[in-house]
């Protein structure tokens with residue numbers, strides 16, 4: 370999705386804006402721009418394509434001024450051209466705005482402005498906001514309050530005016546905006562990644578907030594102009610972590626951060642003697658939990674794969690029925706939800722539009738609303754009553770890795786906590802908790818395997834246009850996740866399938882050299898999976914398997930084993946995904962693709 374940065378301070382705005390936009394690149398974009406107030410005039414620079422094109426323009430056109438806004442655009446209304454890039458200004462050049470979101474009354478507004486004789490210079494909905502602001506009078510904050518009622522849809526907007534060179538106004542309904550309070554400077558951005566290098570004191574704006582940022586400070590009002598109070602929070606992320614730390618790509622760094630991320634997540638939620646899980650203080654209200662009879666998990670993409678594994682954990686350990694649904698389906702199917710339902714939105718960013726909408730729908734229906742999320746203060750975090758933070762730290766690579774494995778850990782911890790709350794705990798709990806604390810060591814062993822081991826896998830996969838990932842039980846969602854990782858960063862089609870379903874159609878795909886990747890660690894149904902592998906082997910498939918090194922019954926059947934140490938069946942999904950993450954990574958690098966910012970993708974899909 371689009372990236373927004375605004376700056377008001379004592380430094381030249383242009384370098385600060387460009388640095389902020391660099392840190393937001395991972396969100397995905399196809400054009401970029403910035404505007405500064407320079408000697409009482411608004412100077413705008415925009416460029417289609419990569420951010421380097423804008424940087425080139427900025428070096429060729431030195432701009433001064435300490436107030437500015439910047440934007441990376443992921444096109445919705447209008448092609449990714451310079452004319453449609455942000456910032457957009459009104460006809461008189463008085464106001465400039467940057468925007469993330471979609472105006473649902475775009476056509477009606479556009480028609481009205483054109484009918485009224487306003488010349489439009491772009492195809493964007495964003496320009497309409499600038500034009501409406503430019504037609505108003507008064508301070509920028511007053512203009513915003515008068516325009517707000519005319520905007521339908523999702524928007525996060527930052528505006529400036531050449532008449533007020535010391536003021537930024539930011540307002541949102543849907544996509545996030547966060548304000549950074551620095552030394553003699555204030556920033557506003559789509560997310561904390563753009564701010565953390567300059568300040569860790571932040572204020573998360575809520576839907577409906579209008580923030581007026583001036584050199585005298587920050588004032589936040591509601592849509593009626595009434596002051597509202599928002600908490601100033603201090604981020605526990607240090608700037609260094611958001612850099613690559615010596616790795617070639619953020620994705621590889623984040624794959625390697627998984628042992629620490631898992632360790633931190635586990636230790637954050639164990640009780641004092643580390644024998645079990647302590648959910649108290651996380652909003653899982655015991656009296657509400659006592660009435661819970663079923664659980665719904667809603668999510669998108671990789672987080673939905675985590676939900677599929679979570680179903681196994683929660684049903685096995687709490688004996689409660691669990692439904693898993695795509696958030697984009699759940700929100701429109703009038704789900705049967707009530708006071709007896711615990712609904713958990715699983716989301717790395719905490720800003721995925723469909724997941725937020727599904728959560729809101731469930732909350733309005735009376736469910737106990739929870740979230741497993743990686744960003745404190747995000748919309749999901751604030752919407753939920755019960756909330757558990759995956760301690761993965763900033764995940765910059767668009768392809769989710771450490772967020773996924775910490776989501777699985779979090780789901781297992783929640784299952785153990787609910788199990789204890791329901792009086793079901795027994796020796797298994799301490800065994801699982803002990804295994805969870807050992808898991809990072811097993812994962813470090815996987816990460817130490819020489820990347821050359823993946824060579825055969827890369828060759829087999831890149832020799833074909835398609836591949837099939839197979840798994841059973843708790844490993845079936847890992848097959849889905851492995852397929853998603855491969856297709857989203859290598860652009861090669863891949864499909865994850867329950868191994869038992871292969872004979873009901875997909876086996877028709879199998880021909881000489883067709884790559885089949887099996888998640889074949891030692892769960893009870895592995896023998897069944899091996900039977901499926903023999904069937905595809907006999908039809909000429911090229912076989913890759915994730916399995917224990919000692920599993921001779923697997924290694925004699927396949928072309929390549931990606932080894933993992935033996936761990937308990939409950940933890941195998943968390944470990945088995947790591948070789949698949951690395952396999953996808955090595956294929957994408959082999960193909961010379963943009964691993965961290967794959968084409969067409971955004972890190973957080975904040976509009977539906």
Ligand code: AGP
Nearest residue numbers: 670671672716717718721768769
């Ligand atoms: C994962 O690799 C993808 N980038 C994508 O499927 C992602 O998991 C999905 O968009 C959900 O995002 P969220 O976890 O931030 O809600």
